[in-house]
Amino acid sequence: MELPAQTFQVTRADLVRYAGASGDFNPIHWSDRVATKVGLPGVIAHGMFTMALVGRAVTEWAGSPDAVVEYGVRFTRPVVVPDDDQGTEIEVTARVREVTEDGLTRLEVTATCLGEKVLAQARATIRTAR
Amino acid sequence: MSLDPSFVGRTYPPTAPYQVGREKIREFASAIGATDPAHHDPAAARAMGHPDVVAPPTFPVIVTMAASSQIIEDPALGVDYSRLVHGDQRFAYTRPVVAGDELVCVNTIEDVSTRGGHGFLTTRTDVSTVGGDPVVAVWARYVIRGEE
Numbered sequence: 379m380e381l382p383a384q385t386f387q388v389t390r391a392d393l394v395r396y397a398g399a400s401g402d403f404n405p406i407h408w409s410d411r412v413a414t415k416v417g418l419p420g421v422i423a424h425g426m427f428t429m430a431l432v433g434r435a436v437t438e439w440a441g442s443p444d445a446v447v448e449y450g451v452r453f454t455r456p457v458v459v460p461d462d463d464q465g466t467e468i469e470v471t472a473r474v475r476e477v478t479e480d481g482l483t484r485l486e487v488t489a490t491c492l493g494e495k496v497l498a499q500a501r502a503t504i505r506t507a508r
Numbered sequence: 509m510s511l512d513p514s515f516v517g518r519t520y521p522p523t524a525p526y527q528v529g530r531e532k533i534r535e536f537a538s539a540i541g542a543t544d545p546a547h548h549d550p551a552a553a554r555a556m557g558h559p560d561v562v563a564p565p566t567f568p569v570i571v572t573m574a575a576s577s578q579i580i581e582d583p584a585l586g587v588d589y590s591r592l593v594h595g596d597q598r599f600a601y602t603r604p605v606v607a608g609d610e611l612v613c614v615n616t617i618e619d620v621s622t623r624g625g626h627g628f629l630t631t632r633t634d635v636s637t638v639g640g641d642p643v644v645a646v647w648a649r650y651v652i653r654g655e656e
Binding site for chain 2: 386392395396398399400401402425426427429430431433434436437442443444446447448449450451452453499
């Protein structure tokens, strides 16, 4: 079963805000000068910001903010965020891999940016029935 | 980059308690656009059976990232922070983090290896309350890129 796709817009302002809220001030997430110096095409989103947005999609599908039992991802490709008003977009889809007898649903999640997968092995287990 | 494999299995002393504030959860939830009332309104969280506002699933990284400096800045292990790339992240929850929690982290090095000139480091952080009740176990895998 496929779950309805969710799309998240990501701008530079979102990255600055996430840096402040999370305490991750690595300059590759706000300075083009530093990002390009280390070989990136430009400022990239925090992997953990992408993971947080995908987590939002998961809790949305679960229908409850406290239903996530397990959640893991591998960061495979940076999400480049241009310095303009639109930024970029992350699209998140998932399919149900398994529903266990004790009320757990295992999801296989796909997150893409500009048509390219940015995560691998993205999996979440949610508690379905309360 | 060569990491010392004898560090596998090493456990570090518990970190100083991290006090989870209600405003910090609200700030984090707002930063990721999570609008569910349970993240913002204590009454909504209590209606779901929680003592105070509920943190979003990736919130514990605030606590574990700070705690992991014990490992990443351990001079004996010798990680070059400027070459560190976050590879994997995983959380296994006993329960969600809520405002009012006082959290202690115990870091363990689960795996250290070197392949193709790159170093790989897997850490496990057991996050529990000061009273010793488990809250969430957090794994991170880092790649320490080799010299070109």
